[in-house]
Amino acid sequence: MTSRASLRARICAGRLAHIMAAHSPLSAILAEEAGFDGIWASGFELSALYGLPDASLVSMTRHLDMVRSMAEQSSLPIIADIDTGFGNAINVIYAIEQYERAGAAAVVIEDKAFPKVTSLLADGRQELIRTEEFAGKIRAAVATRADPDFLVIARTEALIAGLGEAEALKRARVYEEAGADMILIHSKQKVPDEVESFVRAWHGKVPIVIVPTSYPEMNESRIRALGKIAMVIYGNHAIRAAVTAMKDVFARIRADGGIHSIDPEIVPVEEIFRLQKMDAVKANENRFLW
Ligand code: SPV
Numbered sequence: 011m012t013s014r015a016s017l018r019a020r021i022c023a024g025r026l027a028h029i030m031a032a033h034s035p036l037s038a039i040l041a042e043e044a045g046f047d048g049i050w051a052s053g054f055e056l057s058a059l060y061g062l063p064d065a066s067l068v069s070m071t072r073h074l075d076m077v078r079s080m081a082e083q084s085s086l087p088i089i090a091d092i093d094t095g096f097g098n099a100i101n102v103i104y105a106i107e108q109y110e111r112a113g114a115a116a117v118v119i120e121d122k123a124f125p126k127v128t129s130l131l132a133d134g135r136q137e138l139i140r141t142e143e144f145a146g147k148i149r150a151a152v153a154t155r156a157d158p159d160f161l162v163i164a165r166t167e168a169l170i171a172g173l174g175e176a177e178a179l180k181r182a183r184v185y186e187e188a189g190a191d192m193i194l195i196h197s198k199q200k201v202p203d204e205v206e207s208f209v210r211a212w213h214g215k216v217p218i219v220i221v222p223t224s225y226p227e228m229n230e231s232r233i234r235a236l237g238k239i240a241m242v243i244y245g246n247h248a249i250r251a252a253v254t255a256m257k258d259v260f261a262r263i264r265a266d267g268g269i270h271s272i273d274p275e276i277v278p279v280e281e282i283f284r285l286q287k288m289d290a291v292k293a294n295e296n297r298f299l300w
Pocket residue numbers: 031052053054055064091128129130221223245246
């Protein structure tokens with residue numbers, strides 16, 4: 011079974027898919043080793059990796075290149091965060107062709123206007139496009155995919171934009187009608203109430219995706235108890251873990267005046283060799299370097 015087919019089968023069987031953000035092939039490898047079911051090719055993480063705000067500044071080709079590089083190193087399905095789809099329905103058509111070819115298993119397209127601004131910012135400028143226009147983008151994505159197992163996930167930012175639950179539900183219904191395989195509902199409230207209320211009120215046929223970054227108390231047992239949610243995305247925990255670890259280690263080296271005390275506390279270089287598959291190089295040296 012392809013990673014796309016296995017992701018779709020998991021979703022259809024109602025088994026919650028646990029998806030970890032990644033910003034590099036190395037973080038994708040670590041997410042796979044940790045037992046996640048898929049990789050979130052996060053626009054936020056990749057923007058941060060380049061030291062840029064998540065505001066449509068990282069180009070499609072840069073993001074695509076990262077998806078391709080992750081797909082080379084991980085067998086997990088990749089859910090590509092394609093933001094607004096890089097423009098209108100015509101841009102979406104091109105994006106779907108490219109992302110499918112690059113090895114993504116799914117795309118998430120959001121109903122914000124291009125250029126977008128990151129969702130979790132306290133006073134972010136959140137502008138949505140017309141419901142019908144976004145439905146056209148979803149129809150374009152569905153009509154373009156070559157593999158029927160490639161998932162098209164419609165993300166509504168209605169709650170993020172402060173438009174309320176009725177508008178979020180109305181948009182989600184239209185996006186389902188347009189052919190979306192799943193609906194991602196995003197919220198920046200510090201508690202799960204808003205998302206829980208949306209999920210209870212959702213009576214569509216397609217399942218829901220959530221990104222509980224701002225309401226971390228919504229753990230997996232609460233998600234299962236609520237039902238209807240088929241995918242949970244841990245949206246920025248790879249880059250935040252990396253920043254936490256680098257800050258700590260860099261500060262310790264400066265404070266200690268050297269690497270002597272930190273050395274036993276960080277992974278040895280042999281662990282990096284393992285992640286790089288250096289053993290294959292050694293084996294091939296023995297076979298072919300005569
Ligand atoms: C991302 O990780 O790029 C997302 C999730 O889209 S969020 O940043 O929370 O909007």
